[in-house]
Amino acid sequence: MSKFKIVPLGGLGKVTQNMFLYIYENEILIVDCGIGFPDEYMPGVDTLIPDTRYLHEQLKEGKKLVGIAITHGHEDHMGALPYILPELEEIPPIWASSLTVGFIQKKLQDQKLKIAIDTFEDHQKVSFGQYFKVMSLAVTHSVPDTKHLVIDTPEGVIYHGSDFKLDEHPLDGVKTDLEMMETLGKQGILLAMIDCLRSEQLEHTPSETTVGPELEKLMRHTKGKFIVTLMSSHIHRIQQIVNAAEKMGRKVVFIGRSVEQNVQITSNLKKLHLPKDLMIDKRDINKHKDNKLCVVIAGSQGQEGSSLIRAVFGEHRQVQILPDDKVVFSANVIPGNEIAYYRAINELAGNGVNVIYPDVNPLLHQSGHASAAEQRTVAKLLHPKYLMPIGGEDRHRAKFREYVAQSLGYTKDKVITPKIGEILGFTNGEVRIVDSIDIRPRTVDGLGIGDVGPIVLSDRRSMGQSGMIVLIIPRRKGQLDLKKIEVISKGFVFMKEAEEVIRFIETETAGIIKSLGKNKTDQDIREALEHKLGRKLYKVIRREPMIIPVILDI
Template identity: 35%
Template sequence: MSSTENILSIFALGGVNEIGKNMYAIQFANDIILIDCGSKFPDESLLGIDLIIPDITYLQDNKEKIRGLLVTHGHEDHIGGIPYLLKQLNIPIYATRLTLGLIEIKLKEHGLLGDSQLELINSDSDLHFGEIRVTFFKTNHSIPDCLGIVFQTPEGTVVHTGDFKFDLTPVNNQYPDIHRMAEIGRNGVLVLLSESTNAERPGSTPSERMVGEHIEEAFKKANRKIIISTFASNVHRVQQIVDASLKTDRKLALLGRSMVNVVSVAMEQGYLTVPEGMLIDAQEINSFAPEKVTILCTGSQGEPLAVLARLASSNYRDVEILPEDTVIFAASPIPGNERNVTKIIDNLYQLGAKVIYGSGSSTGMHVSGHAYQEELKLMLTLMKPKYLIPIHGELRMLHHHRSLAESVGIEKENTFIISNGDVVDVKESEARQTRKIPSGNIYVDGMGVGDVGNIVLRDRKQLAEDGMLVIVVTLSKAERKIISGPDTISRGFVYTRDSDNLIKEVNRLVVTAIKELQEVNRHQWSVMKQNIKKSVGQYLYSKTKRKPMILPIIIEL
């Protein structure tokens, strides 16, 4: 990127063509401002991978230009990559109180808290980085303290919505600041980056308050223990669970590390009001009458190691789910988690529990935190941008968002559907998308960041599907004769009485392959290994229709 030109550039390092690992950047001249740094959970094809974070090669190559990271809110897909970013680039982080609290938990776990520059901001903050002025506006989402961001640059104004919905009857006064948004729009917006999660859904998402009403109703009907699970970070919903417990005279136990962590931060900072004496420990649950207890726990997405899964399989030390207990899923399964969730529901039925579950609309126990089509159109109408870059969504969602923009008067060619790494350059108020910078997925596996790549994953896939066969042969260097082996060991391949004959034939093929090469006086290991792989592989496929990994090991003595 030629830094002598004073152009405005906008790009994503994560978050477009995907849900997760959001990371966006605004650059003007020699100043880069980052927005969010999220992580993403791998799908099942990425065997053994724990987490995906954005590739920040471009930022490392331009580290002297980076002025800071602005964080819109405290969800994993916006903050999960921060510890990994800070290990590479020590830059200041700007966020609101709750968001900072959640980031601090993360940094502590990575031993990074002491060295980090954390800057507290609020919706009235006013920051300047080079020629870019940054201000904010309040939005409403499924976690408190969310921000939209306004970048005033010499080229014009860029607005980033963060994640939002328009909940006009929010819990805990988390109103979206529509007047401020109108003012921003009136002053002129050149480029709007707006989230697209629910661009496929017609209408408007219901208010969080509706969930509270349904929770209260269910609590009143329950005549024994209540076990309720939701996203720990949905502080609004947690507040409503606290309120319903208060109204039905129940104590509240919090189970699960992230639930305890987030609730503590939210209480400390005044986002959550829990009456004195309401909270009890897991060990105290059994000392209260069942109709006097609410358990709020992690695991609403069916995570196999979280509390709800363990309760459902009677595998949690302090508490047992008993017949007539009520279990409430106050969250809809995220696509990909359905099977894990339904397994838990089945286990709960087995225990005799009453289970309230299903998509949000059917039980009223969940509403989305992301704007539906009518709300996206409202944001577009308020901001009246010349250009739209739909972000935070898979490709079809971005396309739907473009159609919505068209319907409120934004020309189709003024919506840029970009990929991670595509750069939109703005010069003299004209935007063009022509360049690309490095971008991609970095895999976190255990303690390794980026050390698992395509070769390792390809091997894992083969091992996962058909297992492997190790064949060891020792040859004498002098006489070129087999002095030990072939010894064959299989794992994940076959394990039956029949496999004896299979293995015998494999060994015979190995001996043949070695002899053939010796006769023509070729003795290279690589050729020998290739021939063994080929003849054994063909034989095994013909007998089993499987393709295990074949690993010949030849030792020469």
């Protein structure tokens, strides 16, 4: 039995929901606690959170949670804390960099949670329980104050290298700490986990500071308002927009809850510099000429209800988009969001607005992740015994193996790529997959955690794809009136043109009820109709609408 295990609860195979348990004997340390983003097969689900059943089992068996360390302020690394923390009997010490603490505290406040979080200094070793010592080092990424963690355990040193890039010219001057990586590599690392999301790209990811001049150029040639949307945590991008606006003599207005909040948090922490007279309140937007305005607005993925979408469809109180304005998407579409993202762009283009996005101008966005070349540099400096690509899908892990691990001479058995649920065990300096647990996505859809199971999701899918049929079966004085069955459909077939299908449903409904005989309950009727009628309809029309039988006493 291995005394030391690492249990990834997310962050593998699928990119999001990063959460790793480090378990040594009876102590557990958590690294990251992020949310996931649902795919198109989960209609109506807002958020996915990590499956923590295994963690709770371990705690019930007497293990102790000694700490939680967070690498950076992105949702997929810290966004699940407001859901996971209230489930714990005892809150352990929580640890993050100062900006990350600011972002987390805002999320906790929204949920009315008061929990203390410690900040740390780089290169300072902090003990968690008896077995873990954690140290952070600076890396560049698309949110400031991002860290990699070095975790000392009695079994050896683990390097937790989540999201990063090697930006030679970062806006805040804080470069990835290659010097410390080299020192660590010389001291000896047992396992290094490395962000592999961009391992398909061989060329060095360009610096974030290449985006600013491009935005400035576009701003210079804008007749009306310059409206730009971006990921709201991308503080260095916001800083470059502010700098360009100052140069061009445009006032800056921030619109959208997430952008406004993040700007406030980061400027309070002096991580964002806002010249005093440059900012205006969104309610004063009409007091300024359009060609003197730069609007930074939330909603870069075209999210329903976001400020950008309300402005695009003419429903925003403060922002009207006019033909002389220029709308710039300074963000790539995240896979899964294509429909909403391009719907917004199409609407603007259709209205004759000049809209510019990375498909037509790739310089409007640079990734916050390292390419294979940069991953290789880091792996070489760290020089660990084992490598483990994290934060990517299977195709990214495959390319990591090829471009990074193999090219540095790592053999297959020295590159660990566990499947979701597989547990790493460490014994005498060797790492193996020692066990496997069942991991299921947990959903949050605005009402609460875990209230949307597979059945609800399959209901939503069938409604979305094939519509819904309500069967109203009248009952007079205890007798079902099978001649007066009424069929109401929504999103299924257009009623007037579907007389035939409706007649078919009425006849089949009556037939199915008759076949149940005399001693049937209402429940029997409902179940029989849901199953049998569904199957018959599928045979005839190749669609499976949701069927809702209603027995109506009149």
